[in-house]
Structures are given as structure tokens and as C-alpha cells.
Amino acid sequence: MPTQTVPRRLDKYKQKPLYVMTNITVPQTSLNDLPIHIIDKITSDLESNDLINLLNADPSLHYLFTQDYKLVTDLSQDSYDSLPQDFLVTVDKALHSPEVRNFKGTLLLECHDTESSWAYFFELISLLSTETSCEITIYNIESIPFELQEEFHKLVSITASNPGFIKKIHLPDVTTLHLLMIDWDPSVFKLPNVTYLGLGDTTIVDNNVDKELYIPNLEQLYIEGSLNGDLSKLEKIIPSTLHLNEIVKPIDFTKFKYNNLKFLKIESSNGIDKIDDVLFPNLQHLEIINTNIPLISNIKANKLESLIYNSSYYSSISLENFQAENLQQIDIIASSIDHITNVQFPQLKYVKIKLYEQPIPDITNTTFKFLESIEILETEHCIQILDNLTLKKLKIWNIHNDVNYRLSPQTQFPILETLLIAHNEAIQQVPLIYAPNLKNITVLGSFNFVSINNLPKDYPTLTTLVIDNCPVSYINGLEFPNLEVLDIQISSDVFEMNFENNKLPQLKELNISPKVNNSFYSNGNASMTLQWENVEAPNLEIVSINGVQFISKFSTSPYPNLKSLSIDKISDLDIVSNNSLILLNLSHNESIPNLSLGKLPNLEEFYPPIQIDDNTLRWVEDLKKSISEELNSVSDNFGDLKV
Numbered sequence: 077m078p079t080q081t082v083p084r085r086l087d088k089y090k091q092k093p094l095y096v097m098t099n100i101t102v103p104q105t106s107l108n109d110l111p112i113h114i115i116d117k118i119t120s121d122l123e124s125n126d127l128i129n130l131l132n133a134d135p136s137l138h139y140l141f142t143q144d145y146k147l148v149t150d151l152s153q154d155s156y157d158s159l160p161q162d163f164l165v166t167v168d169k170a171l172h173s174p175e176v177r178n179f180k181g182t183l184l185l186e187c188h189d190t191e192s193s194w195a196y197f198f199e200l201i202s203l204l205s206t207e208t209s210c211e212i213t214i215y216n217i218e219s220i221p222f223e224l225q226e227e228f229h230k231l232v233s234i235t236a237s238n239p240g241f242i243k244k245i246h247l248p249d250v251t252t253l254h255l256l257m258i259d260w261d262p263s264v265f266k267l268p269n270v271t272y273l274g275l276g277d278t279t280i281v282d283n284n285v286d287k288e289l290y291i292p293n294l295e296q297l298y299i300e301g302s303l304n305g306d307l308s309k310l311e312k313i314i315p316s317t318l319h320l321n322e323i324v325k326p327i328d329f330t331k332f333k334y335n336n337l338k339f340l341k342i343e344s345s346n347g348i349d350k351i352d353d354v355l356f357p358n359l360q361h362l363e364i365i366n367t368n369i370p371l372i373s374n375i376k377a378n379k380l381e382s383l384i385y386n387s388s389y390y391s392s393i394s395l396e397n398f399q400a401e402n403l404q405q406i407d408i409i410a411s412s413i414d415h416i417t418n419v420q421f422p423q424l425k426y427v428k429i430k431l432y433e434q435p436i437p438d439i440t441n442t443t444f445k446f447l448e449s450i451e452i453l454e455t456e457h458c459i460q461i462l463d464n465l466t467l468k469k470l471k472i473w474n475i476h477n478d479v480n481y482r483l484s485p486q487t488q489f490p491i492l493e494t495l496l497i498a499h500n501e502a503i504q505q506v507p508l509i510y511a512p513n514l515k516n517i518t519v520l521g522s523f524n525f526v527s528i529n530n531l532p533k534d535y536p537t538l539t540t541l542v543i544d545n546c547p548v549s550y551i552n553g554l555e556f557p558n559l560e561v562l563d564i565q566i567s568s569d570v571f572e573m574n575f576e577n578n579k580l581p582q583l584k585e586l587n588i589s590p591k592v593n594n595s596f597y598s599n600g601n602a603s604m605t606l607q608w609e610n611v612e613a614p615n616l617e618i619v620s621i622n623g624v625q626f627i628s629k630f631s632t633s634p635y636p637n638l639k640s641l642s643i644d645k646i647s648d649l650d651i652v653s654n655n656s657l658i659l660l661n662l663s664h665n666e667s668i669p670n671l672s673l674g675k676l677p678n679l680e681e682f683y684p685p686i687q688i689d690d691n692t693l694r695w696v697e698d699l700k701k702s703i704s705e706e707l708n709s710v711s712d713n714f715g716d717l718k719v
Contacts, residue, residue, distance in 0.1 A: 127184065131158075142160055144182060146179055151186070179207075181209075190224055218249060220253065247265070251269055251272065255274065259281050262280065273297050276299075279304040291313055296316075300320075303323070314333060322343070338360045344365070348369055356377035359379060361380075362377070369393070382404065385409070392414050395419055396419075400420065401423065403424050404426065406424065429454070429455055430457060431457055443461075448469075451472070453473045472496075473489070489510060495514060495517050497519045499522060506531060514535045517535065528554070539561065562583060566588070566591060576607060586616060606621065606627065615637055629649070630648070631650035632654060633652045639657060642659070654674065655677060659679075666687060
């Protein structure tokens with residue numbers, strides 16, 4: 077049986093002297109000495125457990141309570157040995173006691189074991205006379221069990237429809253509470269440890285305007301459907317996280333206080349038509365998902381870090397008078413942006429915008445001026461929003477699914493370094509923009525993109541070029557003065573690729589392969605061919621050409637700095653003597669009829685063809701012998717070679 081202890085908050089009820097000054101002692105004061113209306117005020121705020129502790133601490137107070145209160149419990153009477161017998165009754169006996177059922181006072185109902193005794197308590201409540209009121213305390217549950225929910229919701233409804241009958245519902249151990257399709261009087265509830273409160277289609281009834289909802293540790297408030305009635309009880313309890321879902325009626329956001337709110341999510345709530353004139357002093361994240369809110373205005377949220385607005389295809393949005401001095405990220409999906417005026421986002425760095433039907437802005441383009449100070453930008457279907465802007469801080473720009481809109485020459489990207497073009501069916505080559513410092517270009521999944529011929533002239537500063545799943549088949553006669561990395565994953569539309577007569581003086585890494593999992597490269601059988609001739613790349617260090625059938629000879633002679641070579645589907649390969657080569661991977665070749673191998677004194681890893689001839693085998697044995705003792709562990713990489 078649980079033991080009853082006197083909590084600290086009841087120390088004030090113990091008899092003790094009160095000292096006002098050093099030399100003056102006030103006589104002892106007992107609760108007995110107080111006026112009856114003061115006693116009533118004190119006891120009305122006590123929980124049943126507090127009242128029990130008070131009676132245990134001072135037996136002389138019994139007479140004050142036994143006429144107005146009676147304790148009904150599912151614990152044995154031995155657990156309350158210091159209480160008067162006429163104050164205490166077990167729930168099984170109370171069910172059959174007319175004296176209890178017709179008690180003209182307040183029954184303190186204490187349920188400690190819901191599984192075995194809740195049905196008795198609920199039946200007792202249904203049998204009480206109209207002259208009896210009750211206070212309910214349910215212990216030892218963190219949430220309302222499924223089998224109790226129907227009866228519990230009936231009690232909640234009674235608190236709203238029959239004020240005064242259930243004076244209090246105390247749930248000291250509950251951490252999660254859901255109320256669905258119900259009338260609810262929050263003033264009746266004490267929820268000291270609830271961290272999550274969910275309200276669905278709830279009507280709030282306020283039968284006690286002077287009493288606030290007691291829920292001091294609330295962290296998340298979830299509201300779904302319609303929220304009706306007097307919302308004043310919710311004003312002061314908005315926690316750090318508020319989630320509004322499928323709200324069908326407008327909510328006046330100005331009525332709430334948001335001092336604790338850090339995360340606000342509004343989802344599928346087209347009943348909300350605006351958010352206007354609201355102060356969010358501590359809000360950090362605002363998400364509006366699948367919701368059309370055409371106007372967000374007069375907002376002050378200086379701790380806001382991210383704003384996500386994801387609406388339907390047909391919606392538009394406007395931002396007006398929005399102050400967010402710490403805002404760093406904006407993500408907007410809408411039909412269009414009508415206007416953005418008088419916004420203060422001095423720390424904004426990242427913006428992602430997807431607009432289905434955005435009109436071309438006028439020459440002043442004031443709506444999108446705020447973009448001129450960002451560092452990272454993603455646009456989809458709306459490249460035109462950048463027209464006539466100077467994006468003086470932009471370093472990374474990702475373009476998705478955009479039409480082939482030509483930006484005006486006045487549009488400038490003075491320090492842009494990285495450009496990604498993804499899934500754009502309208503372009504055949506990288507469009508020309510003013511980006512004098514562009515270093516990295518990636519083109520992804522754009523099935524009409526066939527040429528990179530304009531890049532050396534338009535972007536001479538380019539150092540990295542990635543072509544991923546695009547039908548680029550001819551790279552001939554090009555000179556990239558600063559290109560260091562070239563990565564080409566050929567799309568399934570290409571059967572033949574030519575890589576000839578190119579000057580790449582700074583190239584260090586070259587990768588050519590089919591796009592993984594396309595139908596033309598299955599189980600290592602190449603259906604694409606590669607013609608390789610006269611490629612000048614004296615600084616080339618890494619070459620990986622896999623999954624394509626070489627139809628020409630490849631020699632390492634022009635590449636004295638080569639450190640790593642992985643190549644397959646080749647019949648004529650000349651590996652000249654080289655002091656730099658560390659890795660040589662030929663393992664995806666069934667055999668190489670014309671294979672010439674020079675001296676490679678620093679080779680650390682060698683993966684031979686599946687079938688090797690006698691000359692290659694002798695070369696391997698000679699290589700093993702020539703390796704110094706300090707590198708003898710390298711021989712383990714060769715394994716036992718078998719012809």
C-alpha cells in the first residue's frame with residue numbers, strides 16, 4: 077500500500093510561531109482560528125491528497141471537514157489509519173450506501189487502480205443525488221486507457237453541461253491527454269504533468285470565469301477541426317509547440333499570447349484566411365502546410381529562424397510588414413506571390429521558391445528585392461522572379477523544372493560559384509547568365525540537354541562540370557582552361573559517345589560511365605561505345621571509365637601524373653612506365669587482348685582482368701619481386717593469381 081507523506085506545500089498548515097520582528101513574537105495561529113470564509117477559500121483549492129495530509133497533520137481540524145467532505149477510495153482503510161472513520165469509505169461499500177449516494181457535500185473520489193476499480197467509481201457517479209458534488213482524482217496513469225475513454229469523455233461532458241456537480245478532475249500522473257468531439261470546461265481540470273494536449277472538434281465552456289486552466293508543464297498543444305466557445309482559457313497556456321490541423325473556422329490570432337511559443341505548424345486548415353497583427357516574441361519555426369493563407373502581415377518575430385509556406389496549386393501569398401531579424405530560411409510553394417513589401421530579413425541566407433503561375437515582374441521587380449542579400453537559392457518554375465536583380469551575395473543556385481526563360485542582361489550574379497540545373501526539359505545547353513566567378517555546374521536529368529560547347533566561352537572560370545543522366549554524346553574540340561573535375565554519367569538515350577581533340581590543361585579527375593540501372597548497362601554488359609582520341613590533359617590524376625565499350629586504344633603516355641586508373645571493356649590498353657600510378661583496376665574486363673604493362677614501382681593496388689595471359693602473369697610476378705620489403709604488405713592485395 078502506498079504511504080501518505082506530507083508534501084512541502086502543506087508545511088504552511090502546521091502550527092508554528094510567526095516572527096514579525098526580532099523582539100516580537102506573534103502567538104501561534106491555527107486554521108481553527110480563521111474565519112469560516114477564509115477556511116472555505118483555502119480548502120477549495122486543495123486536492124484531496126492535500127486535504128488528507130492536512131487532517132493527518134492536525135487531527136483537531138477533523139470537525140471542519142467531516143460534515144462537508146467524504147473520502148471514497150479504492151485503497152483499504154488501513155492506508156488512512158489516522159483519519160476519522162466517518163470521513164472514509166471504500167468505493168465498493170459506497171455503491172451500496174444510501175448515505176454516500178445522497179451525501180449533502182463533496183465526495184473526494186480517489187482512484188488508484190483504474191483497471192480493477194474505475195467501473196465502480198463511474199457507476200457511483202451515475203447514482204449520486206443532485207445534492208451531491210464530487211472531486212475526482214485518478215492516479216497511476218500517463219494517458220487515459222482506451223477502455224476508459226468512453227466513460228472519461230462522459231465525465232468531461234458532465235463538467236460542461238452540469239456545472240458544480242463535478243467540481244474538479246485531477247490527473248496528477250497523466251502526461252498525454254486527448255479530447256475529441258466534446259464540450260469541455262477547462263476550469264475543472266488540474267493537469268500538473270500533462271506535456272501534450274490534443275483537442276479535436278472541441279467546444280470550450282467556461283463555467284468559472286475566475287479560474288484558469290492549470291497545466292503548467294504543457295509543451296505541445298494540438299488542435300484539430302473546429303474550436304468553438306470561449307477561447308479565453310487557452311490564451312495563457314499556448315506552449316512551446318502549437319499544431320493546428322484541419323481548422324475549418326477562422327481563428328483570430330490576435331487574441332492569443334505567444335510568449336512561450338517556439339514552433340507553430342498550421343496544416344490543411346483552409347478556414348484560416350490570414351495571420352495579421354501578431355507578436356511572436358520567441359517563435360523560431362513557422363510551418364504552413366497544405367494551407368492557403370493569402371495574407372501574412374504586421375508580424376514581429378525577431379527570433380524566427382525558418383518560414384515554410386506550402387500551399388496548393390491555386391493559391392497566392394503576400395507578405396507585408398514582416399519583421400524577423402533572425403530569419404535564415406524561407407521555403408515557399410504556391411501558385412504565385414502577389415507582393416512582398418516592407419519585410420526585414422537581414423540574416424536571410426537560404427530561399428527555396430516553387431511558383432506554378434508566377435507572372436513576369438515589371439522592370440523594378442520590387443517584390444523580390446529581398447532576394448538580393450541571400451546566399452543560397454532554389455527556384456522551380458519561376459526563374460523570372462530574378463529578372464533585373466543583382467544577387468550580390470548569392471553563391472549557390474539550384475534550378476528545378478524551369479522553362480527556358482531568358483533573364484535580362486541586367487540580371488547579375490557577381491559571386492555565384494555553384495549552379496545546378498535539374499529536370500529541365502526545355503534547355504539544350506546551359507543558359508548564359510552574368511556569373512563571372514562561376515566554378516561548378518551540374519546538369520541533372522534534363523533529357524534535351526545535348527551540348528556543352530558554349531561552356532568554355534561563357535564560363536571560363538569553370539573548375540567542376542557534372543553531367544548526370546543527360547544525352548550529351550559529343551565532347552569534341554573543346555578547351556576548358558580551368559576545368560579540374562569532369563564527371564559524365566551518360567543517359568540511356570546515348571549509344572555512342574565521342575571524346576576527342578579536347579584541351580584540358582588543369583583537369584585532374586575524369587569519370588565517364590552510363591547512368592546506373594538504365595536498361596543499356598545491365599550485369600556489366602556495355603551497349604554504349606566510346607571513341608577516345610587526342611585528349612590533352614597533362615595534369616590528369618584520376619581516370620574512371622566504366623560500363624562503356626572502348627573502340628579505340630587508350631595509352632597512359634600523355635598522362636605522366638596519373639595516380640589511379642579504372643577502365644573496362646577495352647581491348648587495346650598501353651600502361652607505360654609510371655612512377656605516380658598507385659591504383660590500377662582492370663577487374664571488369666573479361667580479358668584484354670592487347671595489354672602492355674610498363675614499370676610501375678609505386679603501384680599499391682592492382683586488380684587484373686578475369687583472364688590474364690602468360691605475359692601479364694610474368695609482369696605481376698616481376699612486380700612482386702621488385703617491391704621493397706617495407707611495402708611487402710602490398711602483395712596481399714594481389715592474392716594468388718590463377719590463369
